Amino acid sequence: xxxxxxxxxxxxxxxxxxxxxxxxxxxxxxxxxxxxxxxxxxxxxxxxxxxxxxxxxxxxxxxxxxxxxxxxxxxxxxxxxxxxxxxxxxxxxxxxxxxxxxxxxxxxxxxxxxxxxxxxxxxxxxxxxxxxxxxxxxxxxxxxxxxxxxxxxxxxxxxxxxxxxxxxxxxxxxxxxxxxxxxxxxxxxxxxxxxxxxxxxxxxxxxxxxxxxxxxxxxxxxxxxxxx
Numbered sequence: 001x002x003x004x005x006x007x008x009x010x011x012x013x014x015x016x017x018x019x020x021x022x023x024x025x026x027x028x029x030x031x032x033x034x035x036x037x038x039x040x041x042x043x044x045x046x047x048x049x050x051x052x053x054x055x056x057x058x059x060x061x062x063x064x065x066x067x068x069x070x071x072x073x074x075x076x077x078x079x080x081x082x083x084x085x086x087x088x089x090x091x092x093x094x095x096x097x098x099x100x101x102x103x104x105x106x107x108x109x110x111x112x113x114x115x116x117x118x119x120x121x122x123x124x125x126x127x128x129x130x131x132x133x134x135x136x137x138x139x140x141x142x143x144x145x146x147x148x149x150x151x152x153x154x155x156x157x158x159x160x161x162x163x164x165x166x167x168x169x170x171x172x173x174x175x176x177x178x179x180x181x182x183x184x185x186x187x188x189x190x191x192x193x194x195x196x197x198x199x200x201x202x203x204x205x206x207x208x209x210x211x212x213x214x215x216x217x218x219x220x221x222x223x224x225x226x227x228x
Contacts, residue, residue, distance in 0.1 A: 053187035056195040071101040075110040086156035170211035185224025
């Protein structure tokens with residue numbers, strides 16, 4: 001089922017598409033509102049009666065990114081610019097690896113453990129990159145810290161991030177195409193377009209798509225659509 005955000009993305013894309021092509025398409029139906037049916041996200045019609053079917057999907061930057069983001073936001077990210085961790089005259093950027101918070105750890109306990117140990121460690125760290133190992137009871141969490149000197153009058157900043165896990169490989173793209181292309185190909189419309197939206201400012205889904213574009217199975221599925 002399409003969310004309000006998904007609908008907004010599709011409508012913004014459609015306005016840009018019309019501007020670039022000179023068409024006048026507008027969304028006339030949201031067939032995927034019935035999640036029990038394998039319908040496309042949007043059916044569009046222009047002033048000449050031409051029909052366009054749109055299917056949209058969000059490509060994660062890596063496997064299980066949503067679950068890892070939830071852990072990050074409730075643990076290390078919860079300490080962004082925490083007064084106890086802001087070092088006068090410095091900006092500190094603390095990062096944890098993707099998947100660093102294991103299952104079985106109580107997320108609510110992690111920020112207090114991080115705050116306690118980082119508040120002791122940060123003033124002692126030299127400028128540059130360091131690693132602080134934080135005891136979580138049943139496990140430990142290695143935090144990478146980059147400490148940079150700023151202005152003597154700067155009250156300090158404590159910023160948080162996740163370390164880039166690298167290129168995700170072709171599997172996420174392959175799964176998305178295998179899931180979305182058959183549904184789009186079955187839509188009754190004169191033109192069928194698949195919209196791939198990337199869920200990260202880093203990396204490129206063009207590279208991911210290039211890895212699988214010419215695989216025999218994907219090439220066969222692509223025959224049923226006009227554009228990706």
